[in-house]
Amino acid sequence: MLAKVSLDQWQALIAVVDAGGYANAAETLKKSQSAISYAVQKIETELGVRAFTMAGRKAQLTETGQMLYRQAKVLVEEAARIESTAIQLSQGWEPLVRVAADALFPQHHMLTALDAFARHSPLTRVEYAETVLSGTDEALLRKEADVVINGRVPPGFIGEPLMRVRFLAVVAAAHPLASAASLNHEDLRQHRQIVIRDSGSRRLDAGWLGAEQRWTVSHSSTRIAAIRRGLGFAWLPEAEIGDGLETGELKVLPLTEGVERFVDLNLIYTDGQYAGQAARFLGERIRDAVAT
Numbered sequence: 001m002l003a004k005v006s007l008d009q010w011q012a013l014i015a016v017v018d019a020g021g022y023a024n025a026a027e028t029l030k031k032s033q034s035a036i037s038y039a040v041q042k043i044e045t046e047l048g049v050r051a052f053t054m055a056g057r058k059a060q061l062t063e064t065g066q067m068l069y070r071q072a073k074v075l076v077e078e079a080a081r082i083e084s085t086a087i088q089l090s091q092g093w094e095p096l097v098r099v100a101a102d103a104l105f106p107q108h109h110m111l112t113a114l115d116a117f118a119r120h121s122p123l124t125r126v127e128y129a130e131t132v133l134s135g136t137d138e139a140l141l142r143k144e145a146d147v148v149i150n151g152r153v154p155p156g157f158i159g160e161p162l163m164r165v166r167f168l169a170v171v172a173a174a175h176p177l178a179s180a181a182s183l184n185h186e187d188l189r190q191h192r193q194i195v196i197r198d199s200g201s202r203r204l205d206a207g208w209l210g211a212e213q214r215w216t217v218s219h220s221s222t223r224i225a226a227i228r229r230g231l232g233f234a235w236l237p238e239a240e241i242g243d244g245l246e247t248g249e250l251k252v253l254p255l256t257e258g259v260e261r262f263v264d265l266n267l268i269y270t271d272g273q274y275a276g277q278a279a280r281f282l283g284e285r286i287r288d289a290v291a292t
Contacts, residue, residue, distance in 0.1 A: 135199030159266030
């Protein structure tokens with residue numbers, strides 16, 4: 001079905017409303033007042049509706065006109081976004097950016113970066129994978145992501161330091177270990193440890209894993225839920241602990257050594273210096289999010 005009304009005509013209607021009249025709309029659009037009047041009349045004639053009524057010398061929207069104005073705004077804004085995206089694509093901007101980030105990377109940082117990216121290029125698609133241990137390596141080596149955040153930089157790639165993640169050994173306040181005055185790793189062996197499964201095919205382990213009892217889960221939300229219920233202990237990144245220490249819900253284990261650990265995360269472009277414009281733009285927004 002061919003459209004009866006052109007974008008120019010819809011823009012004329014919008015301008016009459018936003019500028020407060022036909023004369024101001026003509027000035028805004030740099031057209032004659034008669035051209036603006038004709039465009040609005042064309043809309044009314046083609047659609048069989050009245051968009052405006054005259055109150056003295058001022059044009060006022062009818063109820064139908066108000067609906068047309070709202071929908072026209074959406075239509076014109078969408079057309080502008082399509083044009084902007086086409087220009088970006090013609091300049092080498094990718095239509096899709098794939099991101100793989102170690103699950104240690106704080107979620108709020110990534111969402112802040114993606115929000116900024118979407119405001120700049122709303123029609124560019126993003127695929128975001130949260131990975132664990134070797135899963136991030138594999139996404140990089142198999143070129144399944146364009147932007148990667150990882151604690152390890154494989155040979156042949158260049159990583160830019162992004163942030164340091166601090167881990168603390170914690171339990172629920174009601175857990176038996178929480179009441180101890182001092183602990184060592186031998187004391188932990190008789191209690192259940194909650195760990196995250198490697199999302200890659202190599203099923204790597206990391207950190208101290210000396211507990212006789214161990215639960216391996218596939219997602220951080222399950223791990224923190226288990227810890228809060230007093231089902232075990234774990235070394236958790238501070239972002240995952242949240243306000244658990246301030247509220248008293250969680251307690252830091254009084255270990256004589258090894259209570260805290262650190263992992264340095266790096267920002268890596270899979271294609272290095274040949275990374276696309278969209279990938280680099282998203283990488284910059286990730287840096288901005290971490291810096292703020």
